[in-house]
Amino acid sequence: MTIVSLRDVRKSYPAPRRSADPVAAIDGVDLDVDEGDIFGIIGYSGAGKSTLVRLINALEPVTSGSITVHGTDITTLSEKDLRGVRSGIGMIFQQFNLFNAKTVRGNIDYPLLVAGVAKAERATRVAELLDFVGLSDKGDNYPDQLSGGQKQRVGIARALATSPRILLADEATSALDPETTQDVLGLLRRVNRELGITIIVITHEMEVIQSLATRVAVMEKGRVVELGDTFDVFSEPHERATKRFVSTVVKGVPQGEELEVLAARHPGRIVTVAIREDGIGQAEVFRTLAAAGVAVELIYGGVHDIQGRTFGNLTLALGGEPAAVAAAVAELSARVSITEVK
Amino acid sequence: MDDLIRLTPLFWEAFGQTLQLVWLSLLFGGLGGLVLGGLLYATRPGSLYPNAFVYGLVNVIVNIFRPIPFLIFLPAVQPLARSLGIVAIGTGFAIFAISLAASFAIGRLVEQNLLTVSPGVIEASRAAGASRLRTMFQIVIPEALGPLILGFTFAFVALVDMSAVAGYIGGGGTGNFAIQYGMRQFNPVVTWAAVFVIIVLVQLVQFFGNWLARKVMRR
Numbered sequence: 001m002t003i004v005s006l007r008d009v010r011k012s013y014p015a016p017r018r019s020a021d022p023v024a025a026i027d028g029v030d031l032d033v034d035e036g037d038i039f040g041i042i043g044y045s046g047a048g049k050s051t052l053v054r055l056i057n058a059l060e061p062v063t064s065g066s067i068t069v070h071g072t073d074i075t076t077l078s079e080k081d082l083r084g085v086r087s088g089i090g091m092i093f094q095q096f097n098l099f100n101a102k103t104v105r106g107n108i109d110y111p112l113l114v115a116g117v118a119k120a121e122r123a124t125r126v127a128e129l130l131d132f133v134g135l136s137d138k139g140d141n142y143p144d145q146l147s148g149g150q151k152q153r154v155g156i157a158r159a160l161a162t163s164p165r166i167l168l169a170d171e172a173t174s175a176l177d178p179e180t181t182q183d184v185l186g187l188l189r190r191v192n193r194e195l196g197i198t199i200i201v202i203t204h205e206m207e208v209i210q211s212l213a214t215r216v217a218v219m220e221k222g223r224v225v226e227l228g229d230t231f232d233v234f235s236e237p238h239e240r241a242t243k244r245f246v247s248t249v250v251k252g253v254p255q256g257e258e259l260e261v262l263a264a265r266h267p268g269r270i271v272t273v274a275i276r277e278d279g280i281g282q283a284e285v286f287r288t289l290a291a292a293g294v295a296v297e298l299i300y301g302g303v304h305d306i307q308g309r310t311f312g313n314l315t316l317a318l319g320g321e322p323a324a325v326a327a328a329v330a331e332l333s334a335r336v337s338i339t340e341v342k
Numbered sequence: 343m344d345d346l347i348r349l350t351p352l353f354w355e356a357f358g359q360t361l362q363l364v365w366l367s368l369l370f371g372g373l374g375g376l377v378l379g380g381l382l383y384a385t386r387p388g389s390l391y392p393n394a395f396v397y398g399l400v401n402v403i404v405n406i407f408r409p410i411p412f413l414i415f416l417p418a419v420q421p422l423a424r425s426l427g428i429v430a431i432g433t434g435f436a437i438f439a440i441s442l443a444a445s446f447a448i449g450r451l452v453e454q455n456l457l458t459v460s461p462g463v464i465e466a467s468r469a470a471g472a473s474r475l476r477t478m479f480q481i482v483i484p485e486a487l488g489p490l491i492l493g494f495t496f497a498f499v500a501l502v503d504m505s506a507v508a509g510y511i512g513g514g515g516t517g518n519f520a521i522q523y524g525m526r527q528f529n530p531v532v533t534w535a536a537v538f539v540i541i542v543l544v545q546l547v548q549f550f551g552n553w554l555a556r557k558v559m560r561r
């Protein structure tokens with residue numbers, strides 16, 4: 001079931017100078033997020049990712065288009081009704097944005113206070129959330145007494161206080177070190193699995209998408225340029241921007257300097273074999289080459305696991321009788337996607 | 343020295359007046375400053391209640407009145423005091439004039455301190471479903487409380503200064519005392535005694551303000 005749906009959403013900001021055009025931060029976006037998904041949105045700085053989440057959370061009005069959350073078009077609601085919508089959507093931030101003047105408990109309590117929950121009930125809920133994020137002993141601490149990872153845990157607990165069905169995470173791990181990032185990503189995964197909360201993750205790091213997202217949208221200049229299941233986008237990127245993002249974690253066909261180094265080291269032919277779910281497996285590739293008497297060396301690339309599915313881009317240096325190599329490559333070409341590298 | 347002993351009861355009376363003067367004008371001027379500063383902060387473009395007209399108006403008013411030297415400000419607001427039914431000399435007028443002048447100065451202080459609150463924190467409050475009014479009073483002001491306390495401590499010292507100047511128009515207080523019995527009668531010991539007591543008062547208040555701000559900011 002669709003939980004968040006965007007139709008031709010546009011958002012422009014007034015021109016910075018009188019003579020300039022207005023800034024089109026979001027330039028016609030259509031998007032459907034299914035309930036229970038972890039939906040990733042990736043893009044370079046200025047692509048409009050933060051603007052998009054702020055529109056979904058109704059922190060800013062759209063210029064045109066419609067946004068439906070839980071079946072309600074939020075673009076036509078009054079400010080008072082929007083408060084209810086926001087209360088039903090959790091949000092976490094890159095800089096955590098904790099209330100420094102309040103204790104950890106006070107931070108988590110605030111959304112409940114705003115929602116008018118009775119005092120006793122709030123105390124129970126706060127204790128429950130502290131336990132969920134593993135900070136039961138930090139309730140009386142102030143944010144400046146916590147590490148970055150702990151702060152983000154508080155941010156997550158605060159976002160979950162009112163039991164929202166949707167959680168928006170804007171660069172939630174970008175200010176954290178790799179290990180803490182894994183911790184927080186693990187917690188987000190638990191939020192999704194154990195509580196069934198739909199998560200929209202904004203990031204410019206492909207690793208975050210790889211380890212978390214079930215679906216991904218690639219944004220560029222206020223538009224969604226590519227959209228699909230994370231596995232498909234990683235294994236078959238189409239757009240230039242997508243390919244650049246994918247190449248940060250997946251080695252495809254070697255190019256440029258890397259290729260020169262490889263070519264210098266391996267005098268024979270070099271090919272890249274794309275191992276995909278619908279094609280033949282690695283074993284079959286290696287068996288065919290061995291049967292033809294070709295010496296094989298894996299020199300670049302590897303196998304990737306995404307959402308429990310695997311694919312690989314194997315760059316192989318082939319040695320042996322040139323005619324035999326050519327025959328073997330020709331035979332394989334009919335059964336698997338091969339790119340001639342050299 | 344004999345003069346000083348003879349004048350002691352008078353001096354403490356004057357000191358009591360100073361305290362009253364400063365305390366009451368800090369109260370009124372502080373409230374006025376909170377309103378003006380809050381208004382400037384909230385109506386600024388991109389803030390909680392953006393309103394270019396109100397912001398521009400208050401901004402211009404503050405800019406006009408704040409830089410006027412207090413010695414000139416005093417006679418300048420005499421007609422205003424009269425029109426409001428306040429006697430244009432004496433302690434009542436001094437409190438009125440100091441409060442008014444302080445409102446503008448404190449208004450700027452408050453605005454600047456509120457601006458130190460990160461926009462992200464405000465966004466977090468609004469994302470939690472809080473109204474703008476609640477965000478202002480339960481998030482913005484508490485977040486800025488430490489610097490606000492330091493700002494008000496700073497304002498207190500400025501008010502002591504103003505209260506001494508107000509002595510010229512018969513506002514009473516230590517300033518008046520120092521002028522009347524120290525300066526006019528060429529009695530430096532009396533002047534220094536007055537100065538010394540003021541210094542001790544300012545030190546005490548500054549110390550208390552720092553302590554309170556540290557307690558609020560926990561560092």
Ligand SMILES: Nc1ncnc2c1ncn2[C@@H]1O[C@H](COP(=O)(O)OP(=O)(O)OP(=O)(O)O)[C@@H](O)[C@H]1O
Pocket residue numbers: 013014023024025043044045046047048049050051052204
């Ligand atoms: N309040 C605003 N006023 C004017 N322009 C804005 C405003 N907010 C964003 N923009 C512009 O909209 C565009 C998209 O900004 P946005 O913050 O959504 O990008 P982003 O993808 O989140 O980037 P980053 O990865 O750096 O956070 C940018 O060109 C930015 O300058």
Ligand SMILES: [Mg+2]
Pocket residue numbers: 049050051171
């Ligand atoms: Mg951003």
